[in-house]
Amino acid sequence: MARIQVGRQDLPGDTKDEASYLPHTRLSKILGVRLPKRPAESLWDITIQDGKIAAVDHHDLTASEKVRHLPGILNGKGQLLAPSLCHVHVHLDKCFLLRDPQFADLEVVDGTFQEAMDVTAKAKARFDVSDLTRRGRSLIKESISYGVTAMRAFVEVDDVVHFNCLEAAVTLKREFANHCDIQICAFAQHALFSGPDRGERNRELMTEAASWNEVDVLGSTPYVEHDIKEMKLNVEWTVELSKAHMKHLDFHLDYHLDEAKEPLVWFVVETLRAKKWSNVHPKTCALGHCTRLTHFGQEDWKKLREAIDGMNVSFVGLPTSDLYMMRTKSKTRGTLAIPELIKNYSFEAAIGVNNVGNAFTPQGNCDPLSVACLGVGAYQAGTKEDTELLYECVSQRAKRVISYNPSGSHATFDLKPGEPADFVLFKEKNNAWKAYRSISHAVYEPSHARQAIKNGYLTSSHDE
Ligand SMILES: [Zn+2]
The missing domain is CATH 2.30.40.10 (Urease, subunit C, domain 1)
Incomplete structure (x- = not known):
């Protein structure tokens, strides 16, 4: 083409x-x-x-x-x-790729998760600071027009994009300071312990990114590692890095529906506990996607609730992406039932847009309220009480999850x-x-x- x-x-x-x-x-x-x-x-x-x-x-x-x-x-x-509304989780660097004429050759053909990873990797190889700033600016402007006043923006750091995404995010954070508070998450979408150099270069870059004042949050995707041993190393290393630099944590976790695989959430919680993360580190840890946990029964949820007791750990549902990517013949909805987590087990939780206009999530826009609207059907949550809860999930709860305004006033x-x-x-x-x-x-x-x-x-x- x-x-x-x-x-x-x-x-x-x-x-x-x-x-x-x-x-x-x-x-x-x-x-x-x-x-x-x-x-x-x-x-x-x-x-x-x-x-x-x-x-x-x-x-x-x-x-x-x-x-x-x-x-x-x-x-x-x-x-x-x-x-006002809040993006609890939005990818600033890979937005609008499907509509941008510069990436017009990268269409969705198969609609699979692997294709989304491959297509996005190809796009990333072409990112430059000016292109990233242009697309990111468009997302922020549109979000403000929807009533967003705060957001956690994910930008990738690795040996393909280096600090390009981060530099664009810092420019935009300053540019829009009067209109929207942008919390930057330096995010390792690539492996930190697998691959030809065992992730060494990516770890070096993430370590440097962690020292930037403008970076508020560190994130990673343990599921991209090749085996469980490396996934656990990814978790331990990222927790240590966040402790060393006093940053919030945000993992993309357990993003699959395979009941046979042990959920990594238990290891994350054990690691936070073992490293005394909450004692010395008054920061938050958000866990995004976690679609594997849709197989959890009541006892699992109660056990998890007890396991995180006393720690600022919260869950972020990303139903627009999950419902598209997590095809399932199982009985689960394929996305975390966030209202039930809040109502039945008193978890802190929110829902977010995640991606806008790319192969991971081709549908939808950057209006957080559209995700709340989707939630009415996805969670069968249409009563007055339910809709108020859904609104909170893209407003005051989202602000709490990202620890926006730590004095607690929203x-x-x-x-x-x-x-x-x-x-x-x-x-x-x-x-x-x-x-x-x-x-x-x-x-x-x-x-x-x-x-x-x-x-x-x-x-x-x-x-x-
Ligand atoms: Zn994400």
Whole structure:
């Protein structure tokens, strides 16, 4: 197939510092909004001070008429205001490969996991900092337009891409600092102990990446190692590295459905315990995918809950990718039942977008709320209580899992004074009766017409 020749100036999102074109308007009041957990027919006025909620009062129509044209006042027009969204797990470096003309020859032909690994490896060999910055910028801008104010962005570090992905991520972290807090995860997608040099070069590069101040999290994929001995070495080495550099941990773990294989999760937990990881290291460990654990019964889950007791270990479901990649004839859904983990066993957990527009996950976009929407069907979770939980999984729970704002303060459904003014305002321009009146409505049918507010500043305004 002929490569399409595209001039770099024609590629979208290629403008330097696009964040400076996004709104960044300080707000002092948001008037006349509906709020979660309050009667759907009631309207409220929010006062904001120093990036936090200062007061929540019944909507005062007369007072509002007098001030709503003034700078810093946002007219909520009866729309739903909810806590802002968070990407708990998103790959910044390999997004939009299927739509990018530069990678047009790398199509999905077989739709297998191996093909996704191979196609992505080919794409990676062509990555450069400017291409990575362009695609990453597009993902971040789009995410902000969906109401995302914080994200954990995975970027790969290995002997193919070296620090290119990391450098692009650092540029974007600075560029969008006012609009979205980007936590960078330096991520070893390649083996750390297998292969021709037994992973030595990859370990050297990851060790150097761990020393970067801008790197908040270290991650690896033990399943890419050739045998179980090397997988365990991968886990031990990454735990040690995170301890040495005081970084969070994030493993892609047990990403298969083979019941005959012992789940590695037990070894991860044993290693954290043996290395006294939580005692000396007040950081978090997130475990992504874990599809093998869908075979777990009640006793296994209880045992795991006890095993992680006292440690900040959480689970991240990535259903968009899992449902596509984990083809199964078994009775499991092929993706972790995150709502059950939270409700039945009190695990900390969240759900995330994972990949956008590549061979691992060709379908979907970078709206975290679309994953919550998918969850209604994937987890059969459609009640009011379920949909609120799903929303939390892409908002306040996601923020907790990535340890965003370690002081523990996040905007919640209560939207109480003192909570950060990090919101998303759902807009409905054309049909007043279709305006969202509850969180359930936003989860059932996520529209793109939203405004994002971070730290008391309006950061995006998207009209559909
Ligand atoms: Zn991932």
